Amino acid sequence: MLMKAGQFERPFNINVGGYDIPPIGEYDLLVKVAYCGICGTDLHIYEGQVPFVQFPIIPGHEFSGTIAAIGSKVTNFSIGEKIAINPNLSCKDRRYNLQEYCYYCKKNRPHFCTNWEAIGVTMNGGFSEFVRCPSTSAFKVPNKVSLKEAAFMEPIACCLHGLRHIRISSEDTVLVIGAGPIGLLMISLIESQYRSKIIVSEPNQSRRHFAQDFGADIVIDPNNESLKEIIKTETDEEGVDASIEAVGSSATVEEAINLLNKGGKALIFGVSNDTIKLNLFELYSKELSLFGSFTNPHENDEALNILKSKSLKTSELISHILPIERLEEGLKMMKTKNENVKKIFVQFKE
Ligand SMILES: [Zn+2]
Numbered sequence: 410m411l412m413k414a415g416q417f418e419r420p421f422n423i424n425v426g427g428y429d430i431p432p433i434g435e436y437d438l439l440v441k442v443a444y445c446g447i448c449g450t451d452l453h454i455y456e457g458q459v460p461f462v463q464f465p466i467i468p469g470h471e472f473s474g475t476i477a478a479i480g481s482k483v484t485n486f487s488i489g490e491k492i493a494i495n496p497n498l499s500c501k502d503r504r505y506n507l508q509e510y511c512y513y514c515k516k517n518r519p520h521f522c523t524n525w526e527a528i529g530v531t532m533n534g535g536f537s538e539f540v541r542c543p544s545t546s547a548f549k550v551p552n553k554v555s556l557k558e559a560a561f562m563e564p565i566a567c568c569l570h571g572l573r574h575i576r577i578s579s580e581d582t583v584l585v586i587g588a589g590p591i592g593l594l595m596i597s598l599i600e601s602q603y604r605s606k607i608i609v610s611e612p613n614q615s616r617r618h619f620a621q622d623f624g625a626d627i628v629i630d631p632n633n634e635s636l637k638e639i640i641k642t643e644t645d646e647e648g649v650d651a652s653i654e655a656v657g658s659s660a661t662v663e664e665a666i667n668l669l670n671k672g673g674k675a676l677i678f679g680v681s682n683d684t685i686k687l688n689l690f691e692l693y694s695k696e697l698s699l700f701g702s703f704t705n706p707h708e709n710d711e712a713l714n715i716l717k718s719k720s721l722k723t724s725e726l727i728s729h730i731l732p733i734e735r736l737e738e739g740l741k742m743m744k745t746k747n748e749n750v751k752k753i754f755v756q757f758k759e
């Protein structure tokens with residue numbers, strides 16, 4: 410029997426066809442995928458920009474599904490159970506014993522694992538009817554959470570990891586630069602979990618509307634308004650307590666840093682290979698903090714709890730649900746930043 414999957418043969422070339430269902434090892438699960446989110450990383454893979462990806466590969470790392478088969482040594486799962494996957498694998502998922510753990514896994518920082526692999530990045534992932542996953546990568550989805558909601562576990566956990574760095578509170582004013590799929594998710598998390606005042610900078614009009622829908626207090630069109638002046642007015646001339654850059658360009662990262670108040674914290678969430686100019690006297694005298702954020706080592710349970718609480722409007726975050734045959738179209742929609750694109754999901758039939 411063959412399964413349907415979208416395999417990236419080489420950059421800019423996807424074949425949606427029938428592939429062999431992967432065999433599983435004794436500590437693995439076979440996941441029957443229900444939903445898989447399309448992420449910016451998938452677009453980077455499609456364009457051949459991720460150095461550690463080897464073609465051919467079936468990407469997709471934001472997925473939920475049910476258990477179709479269980480390895481003989483797996484005891485804590487049963488067939489048919491709903492799960493979501495943490496795609497980032499470390500020494501624990503390789504079943505190393507503690508002495509064999511790498512430098513970072515010994516420090517309980519598994520996202521920096523020197524043996525790191527990721528389902529849907531270095532191994533076949535969720536743009537596929539079936540995926541082989543180590544059982545340690547699976548999280549049980551609470552009853553109240555649907556499989557559609559559960560596909561948000563991974564991106565929410567990534568955002569939570571980033572937000573943890575900047576420690577915002579309801580007293581803070583937070584600037585979010587960029588209201589694409591991740592910017593919108595950040596905005597809804599800040600609004601629902603932290604209650605901070607949110608200022609959003611986004612050139613695209615429909616995205617500004619979405620930002621407002623998800624709880625932004627002030628939305629700014631940086632092409633036609635002065636972000637700097639508005640922030641001055643809103644913050645007694647001082648700047649924001651925290652900024653989140655969700656674009657991935659040097660200009661917006663510099664903006665995120667320059668608009669901070671004294672003690673301000675910038676979370677650089679957009680991915681880019683650019684270089685920025687940083688005034689070291691400002692860094693010193695204003696006690697600024699800059700944070701990068703890589704994956705989601707400890708935040709998946711918290712993400713599931715947030716989904717269970719129903720405090721996020723996840724269904725409104727989704728703009729398109731496509732069959733696997735339309736995966737390439739979905740990637741192109743993300744690329745062109747099509748007006749109405751929020752999160753795009755690939756759905757497999759039950
Ligand atoms: Zn992702």
Ligand SMILES: [Zn+2]
Pocket residue numbers: 499500501510511512513514515519521522523524525
């Ligand atoms: Zn490790």
